[in-house]
Amino acid sequence: MANIASNLKGFFKRNPLGGASLIVVIFLLTVGITSDLLVGDGKNGDITFTGWSETQGDYTYMSGPPNGDHWFGTDQTGRDIFSRIIMGTKRSLIVAIVSVAAGTSVGAALGIIGAYLGGKTDLIIQRLLEILQSFPDLILALLMLAAFKANLWTVVFAISITRIPLSGRVMRSAALTISQMDYVLAARATGASSLRIMFRHVAPQCFAPYMVLATAHLGVAILIEASLGFLGAGVPAPAATWGNMLALANAGSFKPLWWFVTFPGVSITVTVLAFNLLGDALRDEMDPRLRGRGL
Amino acid sequence: MTKYLLRRLLYSVPTVISITIIIFLAMRVIPGDPLTSFYGPGEVSALTEKQRANIINELGLDDPLYVQYFRWIGGVLSGDLGKSFFRTMTVGEMLAHRAPTSIEIAILATILSWIIAIPVGLTSALYKNSIMDHLSRFATIFFLAVPNFWLGMLVVVFSVLVFRYHPPSWTIQLWEDPLQNLSIIWRPSVIIALGAAAPLARMLRATVLEVMSEDYIRTARAKGLDQGTVVSRHAIRNAMIPTITYSGVIFGFLLGGSIAVESAMGIRGLGSLLVSAIAERDTLMAQNLILIYGIIWTFINLFIDVTYAIFDPRIRFE
Numbered sequence: 001m002a003n004i005a006s007n008l009k010g011f012f013k014r015n016p017l018g019g020a021s022l023i024v025v026i027f028l029l030t031v032g033i034t035s036d037l038l039v040g041d042g043k044n045g046d047i048t049f050t051g052w053s054e055t056q057g058d059y060t061y062m063s064g065p066p067n068g069d070h071w072f073g074t075d076q077t078g079r080d081i082f083s084r085i086i087m088g089t090k091r092s093l094i095v096a097i098v099s100v101a102a103g104t105s106v107g108a109a110l111g112i113i114g115a116y117l118g119g120k121t122d123l124i125i126q127r128l129l130e131i132l133q134s135f136p137d138l139i140l141a142l143l144m145l146a147a148f149k150a151n152l153w154t155v156v157f158a159i160s161i162t163r164i165p166l167s168g169r170v171m172r173s174a175a176l177t178i179s180q181m182d183y184v185l186a187a188r189a190t191g192a193s194s195l196r197i198m199f200r201h202v203a204p205q206c207f208a209p210y211m212v213l214a215t216a217h218l219g220v221a222i223l224i225e226a227s228l229g230f231l232g233a234g235v236p237a238p239a240a241t242w243g244n245m246l247a248l249a250n251a252g253s254f255k256p257l258w259w260f261v262t263f264p265g266v267s268i269t270v271t272v273l274a275f276n277l278l279g280d281a282l283r284d285e286m287d288p289r290l291r292g293r294g295l
Numbered sequence: 296m297t298k299y300l301l302r303r304l305l306y307s308v309p310t311v312i313s314i315t316i317i318i319f320l321a322m323r324v325i326p327g328d329p330l331t332s333f334y335g336p337g338e339v340s341a342l343t344e345k346q347r348a349n350i351i352n353e354l355g356l357d358d359p360l361y362v363q364y365f366r367w368i369g370g371v372l373s374g375d376l377g378k379s380f381f382r383t384m385t386v387g388e389m390l391a392h393r394a395p396t397s398i399e400i401a402i403l404a405t406i407l408s409w410i411i412a413i414p415v416g417l418t419s420a421l422y423k424n425s426i427m428d429h430l431s432r433f434a435t436i437f438f439l440a441v442p443n444f445w446l447g448m449l450v451v452v453f454s455v456l457v458f459r460y461h462p463p464s465w466t467i468q469l470w471e472d473p474l475q476n477l478s479i480i481w482r483p484s485v486i487i488a489l490g491a492a493a494p495l496a497r498m499l500r501a502t503v504l505e506v507m508s509e510d511y512i513r514t515a516r517a518k519g520l521d522q523g524t525v526v527s528r529h530a531i532r533n534a535m536i537p538t539i540t541y542s543g544v545i546f547g548f549l550l551g552g553s554i555a556v557e558s559a560m561g562i563r564g565l566g567s568l569l570v571s572a573i574a575e576r577d578t579l580m581a582q583n584l585i586l587i588y589g590i591i592w593t594f595i596n597l598f599i600d601v602t603y604a605i606f607d608p609r610i611r612f613e
Contacts, residue, residue, distance in 0.1 A: 127306070131313045134593045135585070138554055139569075143585055146573045147321040219440065226442050227555045231570050250448055250559060261452060265445035272440035280436075 018281020024274040035090040052080035073259035084240035096221040103163025111171030133165040208286040215279035219272040314589040397564035401549040407488035416499025438493035444555035502534040
């Protein structure tokens with residue numbers, strides 16, 4: 001425990017911007033995890049933080065600017081934008097974290113298998129990744145969501161597919177170097193199976209690039225999720241996401257009210273910024289050669 | 296080199312074939328009755344069994360999947376992209392109408408992204424840790440995080456409120472009225488260029504820093520060359536290779552990435568056409584559009600690999 005604390009202290013000192021982004025990320029995660037407690041109209045007698053649910057409108061105050069009761073104002077049907085932003089935080093984080101974890105892991109597994117086994121297996125895996133890479137991310141996700149009815153988990157699935165190719169390529173090149181190390185040869189000499197070597201000896205050594213890649217992907221995943229929501233292909237209404245809130249603001253007219261547009265956009269920007277900065281800091285920490293290069 | 300190029304070209308054949316199969320299957324498992332979106336839920340229930348069968352037959356939807364697939368591919372190969380489900384125009388006509396705007400935006404945005412990224416990236420690298428460096432690094436990190444469609448919305452709102460400018464609600468081609476056309480496309484182009492310039496500047500900074508620490512730069516300095524000559528004659532040349540290559544990625548990304556910006560800013564390009572085609576279940580339109588994106592993207596990947604192979608002989612013999 002003391003070790004972690006001193007490591008963290010060192011991290012904050014070396015990389016104050018990374019430290020700040022870590023605090024923002026922890027704050028966002030807290031909001032996301034507690035969102036169901038924060039948001040609600042308290043009809044069941046439970047006391048909530050916002051006092052409004054994400055779907056029930058306040059008909060006495062429609063399209064209203066921010067005030068003491070509705071901190072971020074209300075939308076066209078009187079729904080509390082602050083509550084909807086909080087629920088959007090939860091959905092964005094679920095989509096980003098689950099899809100990146102799944103996509104990066106599948107890509108990593110394919111990359112490691114290809115690198116270690118080589119030959120035909122590698123060739124087939126490479127072509128497979130190339131096929132997935134033949135679509136721009138957003139279009140691949142749109143295609144997947146055209147095929148499957150959009151809900152939280154199909155959105156997760158669609159975005160995770162787009163995360164596979166890059167991760168597969170990066171992890172393959174990392175695993176190629178590791179597969180040629182003497183200790184892997186030694187493992188083979190002791191009669192360990194290919195499967196065992198790949199996942200007990202090669203994979204753990206790929207952890208650093210895996211983590212760096214995953215954090216860098218989180219920001220991208222949030223942007224894709226927001227774009228999908230904006231284009232009407234994401235998690236369907238009435239559930240609020242930052243993307244579909246912006247779509248709603250845009251659908252109204254050419255002159256959306258400023259609180260419709262500002263809060264979801266700022267939420268997306270701050271979240272992606274925090275994840276990207278954290279990813280940069282993490283890379284600097286894990287690869288000391290890059291330190292100070294500020295790539 | 297020819298051998299490498301041929302091998303790469305050969306590899307892209309199965310890739311393109313697989314793309315067509317993926318697109319075809321994805322568009323066939325779309326939930327919902329195609330006739331519902333065609334006629335509307337009210338009228339579709341009024342159709343008799345026989346009428347239904349006739350329409351399905353007319354659209355060719357009752358043929359086995361592989362027949363439909365080969366009919367589509369055969370049509371594409373002979374240049375016939377088929378008819379839109381809803382619009383009177385054929386898919387080909389729709390494309391000819393919509394594509395110029397998107398392509399113009401992509402080209403203009405790519406050029407603008409160079410104009411922004413090259414000075415920013417160079418200044419950042421050559422004056423490392425200066426105020427300029429910190430500012431430009433902050434700007435690049437910021438523009439990587441801002442969703443471009445949101446920026447697009449803000450610009451639209453701002454233009455309406457301040458300049459009382461409303462984008463015209465019809466397409467104006469470059470050859471019809473160049474000035475009007477430019478007045479439509481410059482806003483989305485700038486917004487997309489800002490987003491595209493951010494990774495470009497970041498990458499340029501990193502490569503210039505890397506090149507500047509190479510031995511041959513030290514040699515150039517040891518010969519007594521001044522900083523300006525070292526940078527312009529020795530450093531930039533090598534640092535530009537990945538930058539130019541990366542522009543290929545950006546161009547492809549622009550074609551895909553402009554979808555949301557087009558929708559946000561009311562631009563009638565390929566992106567907004569694709570979104571409405573998918574929403575309206577206009578299968579043939581959607582699948583041809585995605586195919587075009589897929590083919591362009593495949594060739595951009597090919598172009599990047601080949602450029603790398605030209606500059607780095609080791610790749611050719613891997």
